[in-house]
Amino acid sequence: MSATFRSLKYPNFRLYFVGQSLSLIGTWMERIAVNWLVYTVTHSALMLGVVNFCGQIPTMLLSPYGGAISDRHNRYKVLLTTQIAAMTQACIMTALILTHHYYMPAIIALSAVLGIINAFDTPARQSLMIRLIDDKADLQNAIALNSSMVNLARLIGPAVAGVLLTTVGMGVCFAVNALSFIAVIVSLLLMKLKPETRAKAVGTVWENLKGGYEYLKSEHNIKLMILLMACTSFFTMTYSTLMPIFAKDVFHGNAATYSLLNSMSGLGALAGAIYMATLRSTENLRKTIIIASLICGISIALFAMSSYLWLGLIFIATGGLGMMIQIAGTNTFIQTTVAPNMRGRVISYYVMAFMGVQPLGSFLAGLAAHHFNARYVLFVQGTAGVIAAIAFGVFFRRAKRKQLIQPAENPVEVIP
Template structure:
């Protein structure tokens, strides 16, 4: 089937096998951390702070990570980030196993995870082109990678909900620790033909500046990154409030919370499957615009829903919009960036996506504390719709390019 065509590449297939297991463990840990913090503190602000700590390094370190990865062997960097991630997961599992419920310690370990991810995510994304034999299959590989990620987003919280209510948080963290073993095994079986990296004579600072100039001079690229930045800062962090929706608004428990996470994951995976069926990138901008509208409208209705099944439906639609927005921008960057700048361009995507979410999570936690979670999500939906309107105005007045339908892929 054409939807799985990139899996013909052995290296990418191994990558999918290993990551699919590890990502389920990662989402189990994320769900368990959120539930544990809210169970212990009952604080929406602390929920935001935990997310902030785990993602803020992406804002600060991603440009540096992109330059570092462009200068070093990407495969060795990836191996290192996976090993260190496993150690971080083991440390968190040990802390919870021995009932050391110390919020500062959890925050510190979340911060460590964020530092690792700043390098790991940029490295994995920039290596996609190296793992696919046929470069025409790159958009399909990116979409399948998103499908895998969002399948884990469904399975991880669903399994975590069961384990949290039966065995406890420590089992979720232990499973995540062991889930890194399949990744390391699959990586050891890969046979990659990476372009030999040459030691750059330029300083990291010079390469950081070079990457920024490259992104800023491309009006389409820079406007998409700015669009994602605003969305990540003011819209996507709606997920931070889902423990409150589950526990306080719908009088649920850990299982109810896992339903919200799984609903968003279901929408995301449906969206990712659609993206995987695309045979070209000519409509990526149109898809991104439509996705932003779907996300905004879904959040408006989610904020007003008083019936749990209806709220889960709009959560699913929000997942559709969120996934299509981020995936279309990611695919555009990877297929339109020149090879020498790919990791640095991707690092700005990571910074705009993962880097802004922690600040947004902190802001949405504070906002929900003052006006309530429903009005906070309502505000996020309105911002999403206003942002896409402003983007359309900017695009029609400033960006002078070929018609969207005529945009062609460029490959290394």
């Protein structure tokens, strides 16, 4: 167990871990409350897709720019600024809900604002991770524990939200989220980071963006990892958009059923993150990620066809397991492979694939479910995720074979 949690011995990482844990519980409570509010007020699968699309599309469009900013400026200060901005957004959303102003345009606009903030927040947060630990050998463990923390919040947040939604109403969920940002802001202010040394930025932000893209094209394995994440994000990770429909119309439940489905998904994801934390080697990460992607796709397809709630809970949990192993594995592979001066920019492409492609999938899922049966839509998405995993398994094998053959073809490059 001490090996599993070894990154917590670093004071800065401990502060980050505790602050983010409390804040993310509030974040997940708000996510559950927003989707439930939208579907309860509009009864529209299409509107669910629209809200999720508007909340995430800024991340896709602006993440590369956010990554370039992260590489040019102090990542700690960028993160502190984005967290204060996110708290402000949460306070405004809380005020709207507590005063019963359920205006969809306002909710969509505030969701888009949060998406813009996340486009700068996530690359800075992920890039800062390496500065929170003293030994780079513990980076994989730190990333896995970070994923565990995210999914522990994903487990607790929906469970608490379900209780609050069915007892005191959704306004409290939004208020708790706004207050939870205090924890992460205080933890950042208490950190004692060594001065960050970096070369003076050369060229404009847009030239830096181009440099990051050129670097990514030359790193074949990282490029494949990010493309696979984009496919999984587009096809299978958008299942959360349709969860209110499954909770209310398929399993004939209420807000408690909806929160239970999300909590079980979070429980599976937490198990996957803990599994990644126990790994000490990155040697077989590519194989692990392909298998995890397959598990996720198969589980989502089987969940879509489940007629019983207990069976659906099992499949949604295994789907969360596969999804989190892929996310944490991809993040670890990139963080341990990328050149330090390209870290922010490459991570921004990962964020774009992970969070930015989801709005496109969410919108199409909502649109399709508006015209067709939601169960068939989700089954097709899961099946597409399986096909993508198999295809990328072939691509990775070809890339590995090419790496083995290349030294023989270029003997000058071989180091004796």
